[in-house]
Amino acid sequence: xxxxxxxxxxxxxxxxxxxxxxxxxxxxxxxxxxxxxxxxxxxxxxxxxxxxxxxxxxxxxxxxxxxxxxxxxxxxxxxxxxxxxxxxxxxxxxxxxxxxxxxxxxxxxxxxxxxxxxxxxxxxxxxxxxxxxxxxxxxxxxxxxxxxxxxxxxxxxxxxxxxxxxxxxxxxxxxxxxxxxxxxxxxxxxxxxxxxxxxxxxxxxxxxxxxxxxxxxxxxxxxxxxxxxxxxxxxxxxxxxxxxxxxxxxxxxxxxxxxxxxxxxxxxxxxxxxxxxxxxxxxxxxxxxxxxxxxxxxxxxxxxxxxxxxxxxxxxxxxxxxxxxxxxxxxxxxxxxxxxxxxxxxxxxxxx
Amino acid sequence: xxxxxxxxxxxxxxxxxxxxxxxxxxxxxxxxxxxxxxxxxxxxxxxxxxxxxxxxxxxxxxxxxxxxxxxxxxxxxxxxxxxxxxxxxxxxxxxxxxxxxxxxxxxxxxxxxxxxxxxxxxxxxxxxxxxxxxxxxxxxxxxxxxxxxxxxxxxxxxxxxxxxxxxxxxxxxxxxxxxxxxxxxxxxxxxxxxxxxxxxxxxxxxxxxxxxxxxxxxxxxxxxxxxxxxxxxxxxxxxxxxxxxxxxxxxxxxxxxxxxxxxxxxxxxxxxxxxxxxxxxxxxxxxxxxxxxxxxxxxxxxxxxxxxxxxxxxxxxxxxxxxxxxxxxxxxxxxxxxxxxxxxxxxxxxxxxxxxxxxxxxxxxxxxxxxxxxxxxxxxxxxxxxxxxxxxxxxxx
Numbered sequence: 175x176x177x178x179x180x181x182x183x184x185x186x187x188x189x190x191x192x193x194x195x196x197x198x199x200x201x202x203x204x205x206x207x208x209x210x211x212x213x214x215x216x217x218x219x220x221x222x223x224x225x226x227x228x229x230x231x232x233x234x235x236x237x238x239x240x241x242x243x244x245x246x247x248x249x250x251x252x253x254x255x256x257x258x259x260x261x262x263x264x265x266x267x268x269x270x271x272x273x274x275x276x277x278x279x280x281x282x283x284x285x286x287x288x289x290x291x292x293x294x295x296x297x298x299x300x301x302x303x304x305x306x307x308x309x310x311x312x313x314x315x316x317x318x319x320x321x322x323x324x325x326x327x328x329x330x331x332x333x334x335x336x337x338x339x340x341x342x343x344x345x346x347x348x349x350x351x352x353x354x355x356x357x358x359x360x361x362x363x364x365x366x367x368x369x370x371x372x373x374x375x376x377x378x379x380x381x382x383x384x385x386x387x388x389x390x391x392x393x394x395x396x397x398x399x400x401x402x403x404x405x406x407x408x409x410x411x412x413x414x415x416x417x418x419x420x421x422x423x424x425x426x427x428x429x430x431x432x433x434x435x436x437x438x439x440x441x442x443x444x445x446x447x448x449x450x451x452x453x454x455x456x457x458x459x460x461x462x463x464x465x466x467x468x469x470x471x472x473x474x475x476x477x478x479x480x481x482x483x484x485x486x487x488x489x490x491x492x493x494x495x496x497x498x499x500x501x502x503x504x505x506x507x508x509x510x511x512x513x514x515x516x517x518x519x520x521x522x523x524x525x526x
Numbered sequence: 527x528x529x530x531x532x533x534x535x536x537x538x539x540x541x542x543x544x545x546x547x548x549x550x551x552x553x554x555x556x557x558x559x560x561x562x563x564x565x566x567x568x569x570x571x572x573x574x575x576x577x578x579x580x581x582x583x584x585x586x587x588x589x590x591x592x593x594x595x596x597x598x599x600x601x602x603x604x605x606x607x608x609x610x611x612x613x614x615x616x617x618x619x620x621x622x623x624x625x626x627x628x629x630x631x632x633x634x635x636x637x638x639x640x641x642x643x644x645x646x647x648x649x650x651x652x653x654x655x656x657x658x659x660x661x662x663x664x665x666x667x668x669x670x671x672x673x674x675x676x677x678x679x680x681x682x683x684x685x686x687x688x689x690x691x692x693x694x695x696x697x698x699x700x701x702x703x704x705x706x707x708x709x710x711x712x713x714x715x716x717x718x719x720x721x722x723x724x725x726x727x728x729x730x731x732x733x734x735x736x737x738x739x740x741x742x743x744x745x746x747x748x749x750x751x752x753x754x755x756x757x758x759x760x761x762x763x764x765x766x767x768x769x770x771x772x773x774x775x776x777x778x779x780x781x782x783x784x785x786x787x788x789x790x791x792x793x794x795x796x797x798x799x800x801x802x803x804x805x806x807x808x809x810x811x812x813x814x815x816x817x818x819x820x821x822x823x824x825x826x827x828x829x830x831x832x833x834x835x836x837x838x839x840x841x842x843x844x845x846x847x848x849x850x851x852x853x854x855x856x857x858x859x860x861x862x863x864x865x866x867x868x869x870x871x872x873x874x875x876x877x878x879x880x881x882x883x884x885x886x887x888x889x890x891x892x893x894x895x896x897x898x899x900x901x902x903x904x905x906x907x908x909x910x911x912x913x914x915x916x917x918x919x920x921x922x923x
Contacts, residue, residue: 176670178588179714183627183673185619185703189693193622198692198701202814213694221694231546231655233553233560234632234641241625241632252628254621254645256689256738263694282544295648300570301563302596302612302655304578309570311546312538319541344832346648350742350840381874384835409835409875415580422574435742437734437749438807439780442741442840456571457537480780513837 190251192221192265208328209284210270222264224273227283227293227318227325230258231301231311239280247273257293257335259286283326289333291324291470296338297346299357305408306340307357307425308454314338316458317355317466324470331477331486334470335434342407350433352483353469354445355462360424362387362404363417367396370416382413405511427452427462431469431495432484443484446492448499450506472499491525532564534571553641559656560640562606566598577604584611584659586666590719592676593662609658610640614651614677615669616710616717619688619703621646630672638665649727650687650738651677681875682720686710688730689737696813697806698732699750699822700850705857706730712858716865723872723881726865727830733818734806740830740841745878746861747827747841748850754819755799756808762815764793777808823849826857828864828890829879839879844891846901863894888913 186194196215203213211223228236240260244252247269253261262277264270274284286292294317297303299310317336324330337348340357348354370379371394379397380388387403388410390396396416410417429452433445448469452461469483476498477486487495496503509517529536538547550567553560566577582595594612601608615631631652635641640656647653652674657665666676677685686709689695691702709728710717716726729740732750740747767773773788773795785801786808788794799819809816826848827841850857864878867890872881882890891898892915900906 175587176667178670179675179718180670180673181675181711181714182616182707183618185622185693185707188618188622188624188627193693198698200692200694200696202696204814213696223694227544228645229544229546229549230644230646231549232643232645233549234636234643235552236549237628237632237643237645241628244625250625252623252625253690254623256621256650256687258644258646260645281542283542297648300567300576302578302594302610303576304580304596306576309567312535312571315538315541315543315545315547318543322542325543339832343834344838347739347743347832349832349838350739378874407834411580413875420575425574433742435736435739437736437741437805438810439782439805442736444838444840454574456574457534480776511837 188251190221190249190263190265192219193263195219196221205288205328208290208326209287210274211287220265220267222267222270224262224264224270224277224284225255225286226260226262226277227286228254228258228260229311229315230293230296243273243276246276255293257286257295259293283322285326285328287328289328289330290326291321291330291334291336293325294318294336294338295346295348295351297340299340303340303345305343305411305419307342307359307420308340308427309456310338310340310346312456313355313427313459313462316460316463320463320467321470330470330474332480332482333436334483336466343412348430349444350435350442351445352431352433353466354430354433355466356428356430358426358428358451359406359408359419359421360426360451361406361421362399362401363408363410363419365396365399366416366418367391367394370397370414371395374414374416379410379414379417382410384409422454426454427459429462429465429469432487434482434484439480440482440485440488443488445484447507448501450504469499493525532568535564535568550642556636557639557641559606559610560642562598562604563610563640563642563656566600566604566607569600569603578610582611584662586663586676588718589676590721591679591682592718594679596656607656610656611659611662612656613639613654613662613665613669614647614679614685615654616675616677616685617646617650617652617687619706619710620690620693621650622693627673631669631674634665634668634672638668649677649684651685676718678717678720678725680720681722681724682718682726683713683716683722684725684727685717686728686730687738689732691730691732695732697735697750697809697818699752699818700730700732700748700824701852702730702732702748702750704852705748705850705854708852708854709858709861713861722865722869724875724877726868726878728861734804735810741827742830742838742840743832744830744841745828746864747830748824748857749827751804751823751825751847752819753821753823753847755797756802756819757817758795758797759815759817760794763795763812766812766815767793771811777811780807781805782807823847826860829877829882831877831879835875836880836883839883842879842882842887843902844896846899860894860896867893886913
C-alpha cells in the first residue's frame, strides 16, 4: 500500500531562499512594466516576478520548458497564479531581460499585471466535461488572441478579469467577473425512459429539480418533465444520465458583465446579463469574440481612470450601459428566479 | 498525428496567444490518447456537442475521491480515450514549486497518463488529464512516493487554496500558506472520503483584495484584515505625489467612506480611522507609503458559491474578526461545528449557503455558537415576521 492522507508537499520546501529569508517581511512592490513585478523586503532584498500567460491545458513538455527556464534564470523555482499564469521568480536583476527574451522567443506573452487583462479562468468544456453547453479552451484561445494587446500592454482603465464556464454549473465561478462567458442550455432534458428505469432512483431525480418540474411517471417507471417550468440548469442530468440536456441545435453562449471579487473601493459584485444568447460557432466563435471585444472597448472608452467595468456601469446606470454598448434590452434581462424582486426598480430616479 | 484529421481545431493553432491545440499535438507525439482526444474534440467542433459519457466512478485504494471518471461515447472511433480519467493532485500552498518536483510529476504522468495537464484546475489542484482505469493505482503509488497526495472531488471537502500571502506580498494580514496547509492536513479524511451532502470549498486570502476570489468561490472564505488605523509613512506619500500620482483624484476621492483627506500644501494625508472600512484601495495605490493596521486577523465568511441551484451567493460575514495563530484551534473548532451541522441538516446536493438560506441564519448561528453582530448584515430586517426561541416568550401551561 502506498502512503495515504499525508497532504500536499509542505510549501516551505517549494520556496526560493530569498522568500524564506523574507517571509512575511515584504515592504512594498512596484510594477516595473507589464508583467514584471519588483517586491522589496524590509531587509532590502529584492525579488522580481515575471508573469507569463499560459494556455492552462499544457503538455508535460511545456512544463519541462518552464522548468528549463526556471533552472537557468530562477535557481529552480517557479510559481503559478490563481489565474493560471506562470510566475518566474528572479533574484538576480540581470536575469530579467534574457529570461523575457527567451520567453518571447517561445511565443509566450509577458504581462497580465496592474491594469492589464489577466489570463482567463475557465472550465474544461468539450475537452473533459459531460454536461457542457459549449467548449472552453477554444473560446478562451479565440478571445485571448483578439485581446492579446490588453494582456501585454497596460492601457485599460482598471483591472480586467474575464472568465468562462461551459454550463450553468459555473464550475469556473464566473459569476463575479468583469466579463463572464457562460455556456447555456435552452431546451429541457430529453428523458430516456428505458435507461432511467434501469440506472436511476426516481425520487433522487425528482428531488434534483430546483423548480419542481420533474414528476414521477409510475407507468413507465420513469419521470416526466413539465417543460414550462424547466430552466435548463442540468442538475437532473448530473443525477441521471437518462436526462440528456446537451442540444447541439440550441446550446450556446451568454455574456455577463460588471462583476468583481475584490473589496477595493466597492463591495464585491455579481456579473449581470448583457447578452442572453450567441450561437456556438466553432472553431473560433466570431460572434462571442466580437461581443467581448466591443464590451472591453466601450468600457475602456467611457470609464474613468481606476473604474472597474461594474463600477463604471453602476455610476452611469444600466440603462445608459445598454445604450452605449448598443445591446438590446429584452425580457430575458429581467430576473424571474427566486431573488428577482430586489432587482426591480422601486424609484422614479433613472436616466433616459 | 496527421493535420488533415483535425481541420477545425487546427484553426486554433493560429493567433498570438499560446495554443492548447499545439500542446495536445505535442503530447500526441508520445501518447496516442492525446491524439484521440484531439480527434474527438474535432468531432465536437463539427457536431457542436460533447462526447463524454455521463460520470463514472473510479478511484484508488483507500480513497473515495480525487479521480474523475471519464469515458468516451465513441470508444470504437477513439479507442485511446475509451477511458480518460482525471486525477486531481493537491497543489502546494500558493502554487510554488521547485523544478525538481515539477519534473518528477511530469515523468510520472508521461509514464501513466496522456501527458496532458492543467496548471491548474479552477479550484487549485494540479490536474492530470486523462488515464486508464488500470493506470490509476500505479500512478497514485508513484505520486505518493514522490510526496504528492490527491485532491478532493464529489460531496466532500475540496482542495483548499490560498493566495501568495506572506511569501511575496506585503499586504497579507495572515499566513495564508500556513493556514491553508494546516487546514488541508487537519481535514484529510473529509477531503479523501466524500461523506457530505455536496462539495465544500475553503479559500484563504491574505487581504480584502481577495486574489483567490474566496468571497465568490468558497463555501468558507478566510480573508485577512486588521483593526486599528492604516499605518502611514508621510514622507513616502509625499514622494508618490511628487512622482505624479494625483492623491486627491486617484486616492482620496476613491475612498468609499471619505475616510481620507489630502492637504496638498502641507503634503499631508489625513485618515479618520473610525470611518475606514479597510477596502485596500489607498494601500493598493501607494504600497510604499501605506500599510494595514497593526492588529492582524481575518474576517470569516460562509456560503459563497456559483449558481447551481438556488442562485449564486457571495460569502456572508459570520465572524467579523478572528486572530489566526498556529495551530488555529479556534478556526478548526468552528469549521468542525459547521461541517457537523451541515452534514446533519443538509439535503442531498445542498450547499451550506443554501441550507442557511432555507433554515435561517439565526438557526445556523445558534447551532455553531456564534454571537450575532451588526457586521453580519448591511442593514437589519424590515419585515416584522420575527421568530422567537421558546425560552424567550412565556407560554400558558
